[in-house]
Amino acid sequence: MTRSIWKGPFIDGYLLKKVDKVREGGRNEVIKMWSRRSTILPQFVGFTFGVYNGQKHVPVSVNEDMVGHKFGEFAPTRTYYGH
Template identity: 55%
Template sequence: MTRSLKKGPFVDYHLLKKVRSSDVLNKRIIKTWSRRSMIIPEMIGFTFAVHNGKNFIPVFVTENMVGHKLGEFSPTRVFKGHSGDKNSKNLKGSKNVVRKK
């Protein structure tokens, strides 16, 4: 569901203030907890350290990211893989397989 155009994009005020006060050439990382803020064209070229719940993930903003939220580029969950029998995958090539004659 998209946001109404008459409302405009949501950006936290403290984050917008940091973006407007700093310079793109400064190359300073802007640390933020605001994952809900939308990326606007003023943010292009900045690097944000977006909090994922445990630590801060650096996100360099490009033109393709405009309109997305900052939190989309800082994953909060880590997929460790499915558990299962490791030996069942290699049964085809093992010598323990009973073959019909």
């Protein structure tokens, strides 16, 4: 079941502050984050986020196709070794 439209997308508050700080500074750095449940917004396009997968921060470069998805979808938590 999807989230209702009237509630809007979920984004952790600290994440917006970090993105604004990097945008003001003009630096191109990896933004470390632990919130895998946050939704990717159009204003995040072009940034690189370090999404925590339980062991390390996986670098995720956000492009236009990722908007509307969750950050956790792009940082797998389990390693598939095959059968």
